[in-house]
Amino acid sequence: MASYPLNKSLSLRNSSEIDVVFKNGKKISSNLISLHYLNSGHPKMRIAFSVGKKSHKLASTRNKLKRLMKEAFRLNAIDFIEQHLCCDFVFVYFGSDKVNFNDVEQSMKSLLLSFQTKNLS
RNA sequence: UAUGUGAAUCGUCUUGUCGCUAUUUAUAGAGGAAAGUCCGAACACCACAGUACAGCACAAUGGCUAACGGCCAUCGGUCGAAAGAUUAGGAAAAGUGCAACAGAAAGAAUGUACAGGUUAUGCUGUAGUGAAAUCAUGUAAACUCUGUGCGGUGAAAUGCCAUGUAAACCAGCUUAUGAGAGUUGUACGCUCGAUGCUGGAGGGUAGGCAGCUAGAGCAUAUAGGUAACUAUAUGUCAAGAUAAAUGACAAGAGCUUUUUAUAAAGUACAGAAUUCGGCUUAUAGAUUCACUGAAAAG
Secondary structure, three states, X not given: OOOOOOOHHHEOOOHHHHHHHHHHOEEXXXXXXXXXXXXXXXXXXXXXXXXXXOXXXXXXXXXXXXXXXXXXXXXXXXXXXXXXXXXXXXXXXOOOOOOOHHHHHHHHHXXXXXXXXXXXX
């Protein structure tokens, strides 16, 4: 199974830029995850993952959910990355604490699909 | 033996595929609590830290430690049949406050009954309530007193680089006879000192590097000590991220529960953020050692 590496250069790190995405960007959501995105004019696309502190109090569960999202994105986003979009993406998880990887992956797939169709039309 | 008590340890593992972070490109990569941020330090800056008051903490005796409000030992109190557990354990003849219920009354009080005594009252004794009833007593996890200790801030410290017209503009006040600033609550003292303070209107940054992982380090052995702990020798280097790496999937094994040897379900608490020593709280399950001998059973 081929997949695309997801390293430090692709991640969106600056907190103020993430705030900008939340404020001015558009939003799509599936059953577990929502995606905020903004055409930023930055040469590379950049991605961040976020889990709310209010809904998930323990740091370890937040950590786990972020990793699950990351993995789901990494395994399913090959076509997505090859388009070389100049966008910033922020994925926000709002589901419950107890999920397995398959659920997250399904949700991520449907989210990416809906983004594609919206973007093409 | 079960049960009980105490101390200590572990807290899933292996293989494959795909990935993440660091850099030496080959290796390494989350805990016993990484948590709470409750104490004590290292380190940094402010007079390498001053004085007085205020404030805070602690409190049997002896020891350990870099230090402590921590730990160890012993004595006393309380609980337990025992092994053991637990203990904010100085002072009430300096003063103030408080003392449920009961009781006339818990101190600006002194009632009732009986007896004694007296001309009579005051007075004396006994009874009853209560933990305590008259030179009161108890209480300091009430104020207080005594003794001892304590300067502040906290890696968002601090230093350097970059960016920004940034010492821009307007009004008022003040000023080397000292404005004002400096990290102790107040007063003093000390240091710096005109690039000052207040208001208005307007604009911009909030990024990087160091600090940042060799340390009161870890393991083993020997010696001293009842112990906490200390000394010596040998070996060893073991995460360094910053919207924050340490992951996902598949297969197998282990453990627990249910069950019919198949099989099914479960496998805690929880995620480093400058670094150490403690305390407190959360925790499925497993292991080892020492000790006790009440009731009940053999």
